[in-house]
Amino acid sequence: MSAARTVAVGGASPYRIEIGPDLLHDGERLAAHARGRHVLLVSDSNVAPLYAAAVAGALRQARPALSVATHVMPAGEAHKTLASFGQVIDALAALGASRDATVYALGGGVVGDLAGFAAACWMRGIDCVQLPTTLLSMVDSSVGGKTAVDIPQGKNLVGAFHPPRAVIADTGALRTLPPRELRAGLAEVVKYGALGDPLFFEWLERERAPLLAGDDRALAEAIARSCGHKAAIVERDPLERGERALLNLGHTFGHAIEAEQGYAGADRDALNHGEAVAVGMVLAARLSAMLGMAPESDTERLRSLLRAYGLPVDVPPGLAPAELLGRMRLDKKNLAGRLRLVLWRGIGKAEVVPDVDEARVLEVLAG
Known part of the structure; x- marks a missing residue:
């Protein structure tokens, strides 16, 4: 396995945040968090072409018995909606996802929030593993279990608290991040110092x-x-x-x-x-x-x-x-x-x- 820094999150639902390069290719690390045989990998149209096949392949190689499906949503905050949430629920139904299924959220904060909310709601709650690919999602939205979608009246007004089973932050993914998105993540980093x-x-x-x-x-x-x-x-x-x-x-x-x-x-x-x-x-x-x-x-x-x-x-x-x-x-x-x-x-x-x-x-x- 690749070397990684670890941050532990305690409380009633403890989990670990793993930080390091090339973690998205580490099948053993990824598959260790899938309790059952059903996996739904949720990503978006920007991230999926870069990493979805590698993540799905790494999971299958580590655990050949896994049934892995991929759902790709349009990229952008404008698509963090109840309609997109419904499409993830449909994908879980098509997979036949059971109570021990796992949703892997591969992308930025939009994917993490939406996929996490779907995991919170499917059969009243299944596991979610956050695979953040932006700096903003690595330092903020993937940690803490706040999941939600937006409605026209405001941001994140429909959602649930649903702590992830794990957060795996591959710093190598930041090399493909547009400069504007890197700067956006640094705003959240500054926030921790400011507060x-x-x-x-x-x-x-x-x-x-x-x-x-x-x-x-x-x-x-x-x-x-x-x-x-x-x-x-x-x-x-x-x-x-x-x-x-x-x-x-x-x-x-x-x-x-x-x-x-x-x-x-x-x-x-x-x-x-x-x-x-x-x-x-x-x-x-x-x-x-x-x-x-x-x-x-x-x-x-x-x-x-x-x-x-x-x-x-x-x-x-x-x-x-x-x-x-x-x-x-x-x-x-x-x-x-x-x-x-x-x-x-x-x-x-x-x-x-x-x-x-x-x-x-x-x-x-x-x-």
Whole structure:
């Protein structure tokens, strides 16, 4: 087997995150997590041509008795829908998937969220192994068991908590990642430093060049440290009833931007998830400074770091602040119809703030 770094996620449903090169070709490692004989490999039209045949072949070689089927969905957030979810359910039915079947989610966050949700629902829950192929999904969506699809009213409003049986992150897959997608993943990496680790934030300031160049050592370190932070928080708060909400720093603003733009893929100019989160983090920092919670200098330091990674830091033109606020009111963290946002006291000191004044949010959204 290939050498891999391991991050353990504890709690009621423990699992391991394995990080290293060439793991998608390691049939023994992949097949070790299939309890039964039925496997559905879910991927998308971008990733499947690169890796699906190799993964399916590696599984069959390691376990010849496996019945492996592949379902390929169209790529892009615009296809993370109930209709696409239904097609994965149909594929499981066609396979005759039993209660000990396993779904392997091969792709980015869209595939991971949708395939994980289908696994959560088929026969009230079967195993899912996450095989993230983007940096964003390696450090965020594949870890923690949050699965969902989007509806026109908002992002991730229909879903379930369903921890994976394992996460296998092949860093070699990042070599085929478009530069824009690598930068989007780095936004989520920055998030971990911003919300709870100022030393990691400083490391990201120093390591910008190797990370943007796709250096294996730097990326593996960034992934392991990010996953370590998320694993620790998820273990303490698996159902997002407290501390885990901190992982949504920038996301309430970012999801509103994504929903208002119709999600990247439907419009080439729309921000993707990582880009929207980058803007959202800056908006959260600006609001924190406006409310007297944090120094403006930390907002500027965050803006500078995100811009150094080639990420946007301002609300895209043409989006009405009132419409964005309307989207934010649908956020799952809100209580009793009042905005509940993740803000900060400065770099590394995020907190959940209830009952945020909507007038101040509108000021920030208006720039």
